Amino acid sequence: MTRLQFxxxxxxxxxxxxxxxxxxxxxxxxxxxxxxxxxxxxxGLVLLSGIGGMLSFGQAAFVGIAAYAxxxxxxxxxxxxxxxxxxxxxxxxxxxxxxxxxxxRLGGHFLSLSTIAWGLATYFLFGNxxxxxxxxxxxxxxxxxxxxxALSSSNSIYYLxxxxxxxxxxxxxxxxxxREGRAVRALRGGQVMTESLGINPFRVKLITFVIAALLxxxxxxxxxxxxxxxxxxxxxxxxxxxxxxxxMVGGMAYLSGAIVGAAIVTLLKNSIQDWLPVIAPGASxxxxxxxxSVLFILLLQRARSGVVPFALRWLPRxxxxxxxxxxxxxxxxxxxxxxxxxxxxxxxxxFGGLVAVDNVSFELIAGEILGLIGPNGAGKTTxxxxxxxxxxxxxxxxxxxxxxxxxRAQRQIARAGIARTFQHVKLRKTMTLLxxxxxxxxGRTRSGFFAGVLRLDRAEEARAQAExxxxxxxxxxxxxxxxxxxxxxxxxxxxxxxxxxxxxxPALLMLDEPAAGLRAAEKAELAxxxxxxxxxxxxxxxxEHDMDFVMGLVDxxxxxxxxxxxxxxxxxxxxxDPRVQEAYLGGVA
Amino acid sequence: xxxxxxxxxxxxxxxxxxxxxxIGLGLVLIFAVTRVIFVPFGDIAAxxxxxxxxxxxxxxxxxxxxxxxxxxxxxxxxxxxxxxxRALHRLPRALLFYLVLPLVPAxxxxxxxxxxxxxxxxxxxxxxxxxxxxxxxxxxxxxxIADASVLLLLTVAVALHFALSGLGLMFFGPEGxxxxxxxxxxFDVAGLIVNGQTLLILAASIAFCGLLFLYxxxxxxxxxxxxxxxxxxxxxxxxxxxxxxxxxxxxxASLLAGIxxxxxAPVTTIFYDSGFLLGLKAFVGAIIGAMVSYPVTALGAVMxxxxxxxxxxxxxxxxxVLVFGLLIPVLLWRSLSFSGxxxxxxxx
Numbered sequence: 047m048t049r050l051q052f053x054x055x056x057x058x059x060x061x062x063x064x065x066x067x068x069x070x071x072x073x074x075x076x077x078x079x080x081x082x083x084x085x086x087x088x089x090g091l092v093l094l095s096g097i098g099g100m101l102s103f104g105q106a107a108f109v110g111i112a113a114y115a116x117x118x119x120x121x122x123x124x125x126x127x128x129x130x131x132x133x134x135x136x137x138x139x140x141x142x143x144x145x146x147x148x149x150x151r152l153g154g155h156f157l158s159l160s161t162i163a164w165g166l167a168t169y170f171l172f173g174n175x176x177x178x179x180x181x182x183x184x185x186x187x188x189x190x191x192x193x194x195x196a197l198s199s200s201n202s203i204y205y206l207x208x209x210x211x212x213x214x215x216x217x218x219x220x221x222x223x224x225r226e227g228r229a230v231r232a233l234r235g236g237q238v239m240t241e242s243l244g245i246n247p248f249r250v251k252l253i254t255f256v257i258a259a260l261l262x263x264x265x266x267x268x269x270x271x272x273x274x275x276x277x278x279x280x281x282x283x284x285x286x287x288x289x290x291x292x293x294m295v296g297g298m299a300y301l302s303g304a305i306v307g308a309a310i311v312t313l314l315k316n317s318i319q320d321w322l323p324v325i326a327p328g329a330s331x332x333x334x335x336x337x338x339s340v341l342f343i344l345l346l347q348r349a350r351s352g353v354v355p356f357a358l359r360w361l362p363r364x365x366x367x368x369x370x371x372x373x374x375x376x377x378x379x380x381x382x383x384x385x386x387x388x389x390x391x392x393x394x395x396x397f398g399g400l401v402a403v404d405n406v407s408f409e410l411i412a413g414e415i416l417g418l419i420g421p422n423g424a425g426k427t428t429x430x431x432x433x434x435x436x437x438x439x440x441x442x443x444x445x446x447x448x449x450x451x452x453x454r455a456q457r458q459i460a461r462a463g464i465a466r467t468f469q470h471v472k473l474r475k476t477m478t479l480l481x482x483x484x485x486x487x488x489g490r491t492r493s494g495f496f497a498g499v500l501r502l503d504r505a506e507e508a509r510a511q512a513e514x515x516x517x518x519x520x521x522x523x524x525x526x527x528x529x530x531x532x533x534x535x536x537x538x539x540x541x542x543x544x545x546x547x548x549x550x551x552p553a554l555l556m557l558d559e560p561a562a563g564l565r566a567a568e569k570a571e572l573a574x575x576x577x578x579x580x581x582x583x584x585x586x587x588x589x590e591h592d593m594d595f596v597m598g599l600v601d602x603x604x605x606x607x608x609x610x611x612x613x614x615x616x617x618x619x620x621x622x623d624p625r626v627q628e629a630y631l632g633g634v635a
Numbered sequence: 636x637x638x639x640x641x642x643x644x645x646x647x648x649x650x651x652x653x654x655x656x657x658i659g660l661g662l663v664l665i666f667a668v669t670r671v672i673f674v675p676f677g678d679i680a681a682x683x684x685x686x687x688x689x690x691x692x693x694x695x696x697x698x699x700x701x702x703x704x705x706x707x708x709x710x711x712x713x714x715x716x717x718x719x720x721r722a723l724h725r726l727p728r729a730l731l732f733y734l735v736l737p738l739v740p741a742x743x744x745x746x747x748x749x750x751x752x753x754x755x756x757x758x759x760x761x762x763x764x765x766x767x768x769x770x771x772x773x774x775x776x777x778x779x780i781a782d783a784s785v786l787l788l789l790t791v792a793v794a795l796h797f798a799l800s801g802l803g804l805m806f807f808g809p810e811g812x813x814x815x816x817x818x819x820x821x822f823d824v825a826g827l828i829v830n831g832q833t834l835l836i837l838a839a840s841i842a843f844c845g846l847l848f849l850y851x852x853x854x855x856x857x858x859x860x861x862x863x864x865x866x867x868x869x870x871x872x873x874x875x876x877x878x879x880x881x882x883x884x885x886x887x888a889s890l891l892a893g894i895x896x897x898x899x900a901p902v903t904t905i906f907y908d909s910g911f912l913l914g915l916k917a918f919v920g921a922i923i924g925a926m927v928s929y930p931v932t933a934l935g936a937v938m939x940x941x942x943x944x945x946x947x948x949x950x951x952x953x954x955x956v957l958v959f960g961l962l963i964p965v966l967l968w969r970s971l972s973f974s975g976x977x978x979x980x981x982x983x
Contacts, residue, residue: 101786103793148967155672155785159922160966162674162793166915167959174952287793336805339798346791347780 047362063208067201076200077312079272082207083265085308088292089214089301090261095290096298097222098254099234100150101158103286104165108259110172110281112138112266117184117276118177127190127271135263142259143252150251165283172278183277190271203272210264211305217499218301221257224498224507228485230254232474238436239472241456242465244489244550253495284335291342297352299476306353366528369480369511375490378463378551380583383413387447387585388433388554394441395428402428404609405442410554415576415586417596417603417617421629424606426589427469430558433587434466435459447553461489465552467543469559469589475532479523482531482542483514486549517545521575537568544575555579556587561595573599597621605629642827644944650833650902652940653840657895658917659924659936660847661888665769666926667864668884669877671777672789675796677914678803679769679889683896684905685803686761688812695748697806698764699741704802705771706737712775733774737767754817762893769885769892772799778878796911803907811909814900836898843891844933850887860884912955916943919962925969935965 047055067075087109095101115137116130149160173181189198190206197203221227229250232240240247270276288311296307315334322333349356381387388410395403403425410416418426431437433444435456444452451459460466465486473482487510493503518524521541526534531542540560547555557576561569569592576586576599590596596603597617605612605620607629613620620626658680665673686696710733717725740763752760776795777788820831851857862870863880871877899905899913916939923935939958946957 101790145963148963152966152969155789156922156966156969158786158789159672159918160962162915163919163959163962166912167956167962170953170955170959174956284797287797290790291794333801333805336798336801339794339801342794343776343791343798346787346794347776350787 047364049365049367052364060212063212064205067204072200075204077316079200079204079207081305081309081312082204082211083269083272084289084292084312085305086211086214086265086268087262088289088296088308089211089218089304090258090265091289091293092296092298092301092304093218093221093230093261094254094258096293096300096303098230098251100251100255101290102161102258103158103283103290104161104168105258105262105289106281106283106285107165107168108138108142108262109266109269109285110168110276110278111141112263113270113276113281114172114178114184114266116267117187117270120188120271121184121186122177127188127267130270131264131267134267135260138259138263138266139256142256146252146255150248150255161286162283165286169278169282172281179277181278183275185275187270187274187276189274197271200272203268207268207272210268214261214264215301215305218261220501221495221499222301224495224503225484225488225491225493225510226250226253226495226498228477228481229488231477231481232485235472235474238456239468241436242434242460242468243485243546244457244460246457257495287342288338291338291345293352294342294345294350295352297354297356299351300354303352303354306357310353366478369515369527372508372512373505374516375487375509375513375551378553381412381447381553381585383411383583385412386410387412388587389445390429390433390442391444392442393429393432393439393444395425395432395437396440401609403432406606406609406611407442408604408611408614410585410587411601412553412585413580413583414601415580415588415599417600418587418589418606419591419593419596419603420606420612423608424629425609426606427558428609429606430466430556430589433459434464434556460550463551463553464556465547465550465554466556467540467547467558467560469562471536471539471543473531473539473542475530477531478528479518479531479534479542480511480514480527483517483545483549484510486517486546487513489550514545514549517548520548520578521545522571537564540564541572541575548579552584554585554587556589558589559591560588561590561592569595639827640948644948645941646829646833648941648944649937650836650940651899651943652937653836654895654899655913655917655920655936655939656840656933657843657891657898658914659920659932660844660929661891662914662917662921663924663926663929663932664847664860664888664891665884666921668860669773669777669781669881670785670788671773672785672792672926673769673888674789674792674914674918675772675799675910676769676888676892677912677917678796678799678910679765679892680896680899680913681905681907681910682768682803682807683761683765683893684814684900684909685807685812685907686764687757687897687900688814688905689807690744690752690757690761691814693748693751696744696761696764697803697808698761698768699744701802701806702737702741702764702767702771705768705775706734709733709737709771709774712779733771737771740764740766754815758897761897762890765893765896766886766889769889770882773881773885778881781877781881796914800908800911803910807907809907811904811906812900813904816901817898832901836902839894839898843894844929847887847891847929856883860887916958919958919965922962922969923965 066078087105091102091105112134115134116127119125119130119133120127145164149157152160172178178184189196191197197206222231229245232245233247233250237247292307292311293303295310296303318334318337386409391407393403393406394401406429418429420426428437432439435454439452443450446462446464449462451462491506491510493506497503515524515527518527521544523538523542523545531539534542560572564572573595580586588596588600600617602614602616603620604614605626612625612629613623658676662673662676665671682698686698689696710730713729713733714726717723717729740760744760744764772795776791780787816832817835818831822829822831851861859875860880860883862875863877867877917936919939920936921932924932942961943954943958947954
């Protein structure tokens with residue numbers, strides 16, 4: 047399907063939505079209103095949990111905060127619902143920012159548990175505050191009016207609800223296709239990966255959390271003025287689970303999953319309410335929750351990805367947008383050849399009683415490939431982690447381009463010009479090759495969340511895409527730019543990681559066992575690539591096991607054994623060193 | 636507030652804390668062995684209380700029906716798995732464990748209904764009734780996804796709680812119950828009236844913590860549980876079967892929850908859905924113990940009890956708000972002392 051066809055289909059869908067009140071019964075429109083309101087909150091949940099990997103059971107609480115804010119302001123204080131919208135959104139955003147600041151540093155399940163806790167706390171707060179009407183809630187909430195016209199019927203508020211939903215959906219899609227959106231999508235790859243790209247994962251998580259809460263706030267505001275009544279029950283943790291069910295049914299990893307899931311669950315809920323009393327008169331209340339819980343558990347056991355990815359398999363694929371590719375990002379001036387760019391002085395790292403790296407010192411000269419070799423357990427990977435900041439030093443000093451980086455955070459070191467790859471490839475399998483390499487440009491580009499959402503980032507995005515395509519070309523993957531990273535064989539995944547690292551325009555490229563698992567031809571190709579990069583003035587630090595690969599490529603090597611530096615020098619010198627032979631072969635006969 | 640009220644509140648707090656301790660320890664145990672954060676655990680305690688109350692009035696507890704339904708489901712799941720794996724010779728054993736054994740106490744209660752039973756017998760019967768619930772749920776719900784991420788298991792556990800509370804309403808009805816006190820004795824300690832019930836709660840809680848400690852330290856099964864908690868694959872390599880240690884963990888934890896249910900039944904009115912809050916408060920304690928430390932969990936649970944007791948004096952309406960709100964500063968403290976171990980997430 048071409049872009050034009052896709053636009054035509056979308057326009058047709060919009061037209062149908064606009065005509066719905068004329069075609070459908072009022073009851074169906076009420077259902078559509080509920081679907082839209084749920085979908086808004088679920089959209090936030092998809093961003094937060096499905097894409098960002100932060101599972102929340104407490105979104106209903108954010109819906110509640112905004113709903114109560116607008117209810118109180120319009121009923122008790124007599125303000126317009128539009129003031130209610132502003133206050134509700136601001137209040138929800140503030141609460142989310144505070145909660146997020148406290149809980150988002152926690153590991154996966156602790157975060158989710160805390161969402162249950164504050165979800166419950168909020169529910170009990172609604173139920174006990176006299177000013178919010180305790181468990182009776184607040185009734186007689188006025189309808190929203192636009193230019194003197196009150197949206198009091200379900201047909202009229204329908205347009206407002208779906209306008210909010212569609213605009214939110216488009217903006218969320220814009221976000222995901224931007225610099226910060228890619229960072230959100232990278233979050234699930236883990237802290238070490240995101241930091242190595244210069245991303246501050248905590249900041250990205252916090253903003254995503256607030257965005258999700260704001261979408262819930264919109265949902266709450268619309269809910270309060272549609273049902274004209276609020277009470278604690280619709281904002282309970284039970285409803286938070288219902289949102290999660292909707293996201294899961296639709297497809298947690300897809301924005302459209304929010305609408306599909308909300309629609310399926312709402313319609314299902316409605317039909318269950320129709321036929322349960324027939325099957326089990328008198329017991330329908332509890333049966334409903336049992337049916338939903340069992341359905342949810344079965345889904346989690348058997349079909350976690352939801353309806354949307356399943357449907358996408360049968361629908362024609364929309365042609366990918368060709369890269370914007372115009373202009374180029376600024377390149378760094380590589381340091382002059384022959385200067386030391388990385389100096390490790392007396393680096394020491396202990397794990398309990400074990401000294402994994404013991405007083406190691408060496409230098410890396412600009413424009414050279416330095417090999418770091420040693421038998422298993424020599425401390426190479428620890429050394430690697432010390433330089434990149436993934437582990438803090440216990441003693442010693444590391445400077446890069448004349449600056450002390452010993453105490454810097456990983457992302458600061460990454461931004462200073464050290465890019466790395468991983469021994470166990472760290473890629474997001476569901477991102478395209480182009481997006482993966484674009485992640486590498488994160489540290490060189492500026493556009494924030496706001497610019498991404500409003501598409502103000504296109505000029506910079508075009509330059510970044512041009513750069514990413516160039517790097518893909520360089521590693522020979524340009525013709526597969528729109529394939530998914532997870533579909534590549536291991537050898538190509540390693541090349542993709544190198545392309546991602548190069549997109550950061552580093553002064554120093556650090557490769558952790560890049561040849562592991564590669565076939566002979568792939569190794570030769572990799573060696574050619576690294577030689578070409580050296581010729582361009584890039585400095586490379588290589589940790590590697592494959593001796594043929596290392597010795598044929600590097601200018602000098604540093605040999606480590608049992609945490610200490612054994613010797614260093616050109617491959618020829620190192621090869622002849624009896625200590626090295628002893629370490630590798632256990633003594634020469 | 637004078638000293639006397641403060642002392643009474645402290646005593647109440649410690650007593651309810653002692654109840655949360657038992658549930659909290661069970662939560663930590665199950666999490667350590669199976670990686671499941673067993674949210675419906677409080678429901679097990681509540682169901683024990685409801686069963687006990689029903690036996691007291693000579694009724695037939697809803698647990699009988701519940702266990703029967705779960706046993707049939709678990710047997711069906713197990714039998715399907717056996718047929719699929721062509722291991723039909725293990726069918727008799729499966730029938731024994733998943734159908735016959737869980738139904739023995741249920742059958743006993745079924746036939747005993749209407750006769751008056753002595754209190755110890757009632758307690759033993761209700762514990763026996765409730766014990767199979769968690770292991771059966773484990774078989775039906777968690778074992779098919781035993782290798783899933785902690786987050787997924789947690790989501791399933793939360794959904795399971797809602798299924799159970801629905802089933803609870805169906806089998807137990809909406810009425811709240813309160814059982815006869817286990818003891819009427821009252822002590823006078825330095826002018827302060829101390830309920831025998833409070834002392835009993837404390838004594839039982841301490842005794843079972845001690846037993847748990849002895850079990851972990853001195854029995855081979857206890858050591859197997861600890862081994863599984865440290866490293867599942869390693870435990871498997873030395874011949875420990877994770878599924879059977881899982882079942883033992885569930886049984887043991889259910890016993891703790893059941894006892895807490897017996898202890899709380901005379902003190903608080905219990906409804907079919909009271910378990911959620913019971914479990915979550917115990918859970919706050921477990922989080923204080925970072926889900927790994929038994930002693931810190933116990934301490935945390937007592938703290939929750941105390942906090943609840945004092946806030947119910949000053950701000951009784953906001954009791955729950957404060958208890959769950961407490962989690963936020965606790966988490967803040969936890970996140971500051973968080974060592975930052977990387978938890979890689981598997982893509983789904």
